[in-house]
């Protein structure tokens with residue numbers, strides 16, 4: 001189990017140090033945003049979070065249309081909300097990845 005802690009510091013950099021800090025955080029932000037956008041692109045391309053019903057794994061291509069907020073699964077007949085289904089799928093996918101990574 002991981003333990004996360006937070007620390008707060010106040011610093012008083014001189015002009016030269018401020019420039020260096022700005023450059024460092026700018027670079028860090030650039031790298032973070034670059035990899036975030038790559039992951040988002042890959043995730044959206046390969047993981048249909050709102051199309052697959054997580055209990056019976058039926059894939060509904062019609063849900064690609066964003067105006068469809070609720071749909072009835074033709075396989076099991078259960079009506080469900082698009083956003084709740086997608087959030088459950090994302091949670092299960094995240095848990096799968098977490099379990100896989102913690103096994104290593």
Ligand SMILES: [Zn+2]
Nearest residue numbers: 056073075076
């Ligand atoms: Zn179903």
